[in-house]
Amino acid sequence: MEILNLARQAILMPAGIQDSDIEKIMSRLLSSPVDAADIYFQSSHFESWVMEGGIIKEGTHNIEQGAGVRAVFGEKTGFAYSDRIELPVLLEAANNVKAIVRQGQEVDRSHCKVSMHAGDWPKHYALHNPLKSLADQQKIDLLHRVENETRKLDSRIEEVIVSLVGVHEHILVARQDGSLVADVRPLVRMNVTVIVEQDGQREQGSMGGGGRCDYNYFIDRDTALGYGREAVRQALVNLEAVEAPAGNMTVVLGSGWPGILLHEAIGHGLEGDFNRKGTSAFSGRVGERVASDLCTVVDDGTLQGRRGSLTIDDEGTPTEKTVLIENGILKGYMQDQLNARLMGVSPTGNGRRESYAHLPMPRMTNTYMLPGRHDPEEIIKSVKKGLYAKNFGGGQVDITSGKFVFSASEAYLIEDGKITRPVKGATLIGNGPEVLTKVSMVGSDLELDSGVGTCGKDGQSVPVGVGQPTLKIDGLTVGGTSV
């Protein structure tokens, strides 16, 4: 109830919207025989600070608020939104979207009655406003300290860029049964990028992290300074990098952020919308083997304070730990309400939207592989010749052909069971339904990423997490230049 009251205070009260107004809008939506309807209210405060060239160069503060009104009939969706949270505007929006139902007459469901949902589900993050967790001067001091300490680490450092970003977001969903549910979501992120130079050659290294917590996360346990050290280490390794190999070879992926493999190779292909429509390379394959029996992969929105975690999704469904692949067998898909209803399954709490101005769809939360039994060193030792990829940039997938890429930003040759020379960044490409069948060893060292992931789909960005233990894949194409 506390969360609901906070969200009402943050969104509805300043706009002067009463429960009776929500009832009016919902009744308007329900006057056509729609299958489902909701109103999504959002208010987000965002700030960012950038330190570069030794000075605090940029600071911004953004406020984004508005409401989206949706009606669903069969596979059809009508949607309208406005950044003005005002009754006449939202009533007009309701009129526009209920027109999605073209046949049938008006029905009398004007009895919609708003009720407060107790929201007695477990909460996966605290209610604090991260923007207020440090005074502005303390944020500035933190940036200065990270910049100073990082710069001291090596004489080859040319530039250090440190950024700090925080979001405090309230959302409130009014559903067709009149129930109101709410969430208050913190999100913070810090990033350190360094450029180093040696004998005229320049390289870059970058490290960051964060989660659904507040800025103290970066101060506690030395987290922020750790980002600086890691960014410098990566940049210096890259100075020594030789040409990356080209061709198909055994690849060992490091733990943590390399889990972007799972996100691209199988995650997107297991989103409910693609599978309902039969457009995914994984469509109709529940119960089939899609990975070696060493692989169990979950999508888990319930992890405490993680970047991809949500207490409830953007349709008001509590998130879950959804098993996607169990011992190599495909178990199920990630669903929002529309696709769950059309496929005759339960929603899994994966209905997410970038904002009130976007329609929800099935999206990942934190996607990771459970640990296996191999010591990571043992995995490296088992490889005669191959690539050890420790850090990655972004990735992309074609869910229909199943082809996916992800780009290594720190990688090494493995020769005779030993990690030898660092190689330049290279893109790795594979086939989603096939790649996990080639996993021959799974490490015991499950690690989640540091909290930097942003996933794009249909032009909508949402924060996500990934993770995995060290993995050995018997054959993946590495896109280097050394043929």
Add this chain to the structure above:
Amino acid sequence: MQNHQQINHLKNIVQDILDEAVKQGASAAEAGLSQENGLSVSVRLGDVETIEHHCDQGLGVTVYFGQRKGSASTTDLSVASIKETVGAACSIARYTSEDQYAGLPDKELLATEFPDLDLNHPWDIGVDGAIALAIECEDAARSYHEEISNSEGASIDTHQGIRVMGNTLGFLQGFASSRHSLSCSVLAQRGDSMQRDYWYTVARNARDLESAADVGKKAAERTLRRLQARSLSTRQCPVLYCAEVASGLLGSFIGAISGGNLYRKSSFLLDALNTQVFPEFVRIHERPYLKGALGSSSYDSEGVATQTRDIVSDGILRGYVLSTYSARKLGLRSTGNAGGVHNLTIDPGKLDYQGMLKELGTGLLVTELMGQGVNMVTGDYSRGAAGFWVENGEIQYPVEEITIAGNLKDMLRNIIAVGNDVDYRGNIRTGSILVERMSIAGE
């Protein structure tokens, strides 16, 4: 007339914002305001899937207290919110550092002439009209061939809006513009091979869109030709970037000569001004004043006049792409590129698409690229690709699950030919581009 009134109304708001900033103590300020309305309709398998009514507005303000800067934005344009947003920007400027390069543009660089660039052609298609057109498009794709097995649908997007910006140097301008698009994406299946591809058309005036039937047909053709693609063995060979992906290659070049990357020294083209970056036949220029084009504008996002100019001629880099800030950091003047380039054009060569395939001879035609894979600092380039294997100028079979790699510095220098098969759909206008040699990794 209605637009004219609305632009004046928004200009008044922007002036109020600037006045408020000065009242709150700012020594200079800049503000931008946009309002946009739109309709998106998508159909799938012959029936409506979504109807979206868009209505966006936003305000951004940057204030300067001497050499200290703060910025803020909001979607709420109420008087109270505007005051609060200006206050937030001012409060931030208390904490940012003195930066000798910060500030509004040089007054003499601000645009003073504002020709009508013919950018605003609202499309009164209506929901029913849009549904009918999208269905016609998707039908054309689905009925094209029996192997077209499924669809992601067809969609129409139509947007029109107004942007106004002003600063305390007295610049206050606004214009209306529109943008419409029609796209279609279908799947094809043969045996175990399932593929998807798409086509789209976009224009400021709906009259200039390709027909719905053509868009559907091209989407179907593009999908069918990918069926039963295979990988290639690892090798080195010439690579032909088709026009749609060649724009990305030029985009990487623009990134490397953009002020932000230059003053941070994170570009593989540092100190390349007046040196040979491309082969001698290459000319790349900006054309901001083209009537009705997607990237046309008489001023950049700071109000600086845009320029019709050569960025590359005779293969030599003649100018950078600079905003006010990055120019000052480099000891140069803004080139009117805050917010990007305007209708960047590479002069087309003599060969059409078929001619370019002949010129390629035996090698890889790339039609799709995946992933980021570009290191701006070093120019190292490695991306996922799909396309066709070509022998003696003839397409042999589709390929996928390969990567192409090289170093951008070498790739740009070793361009062999630019086609006249220009893709006009974006802000970068190029024909297909043939690169002498790249590394292909595959099975």
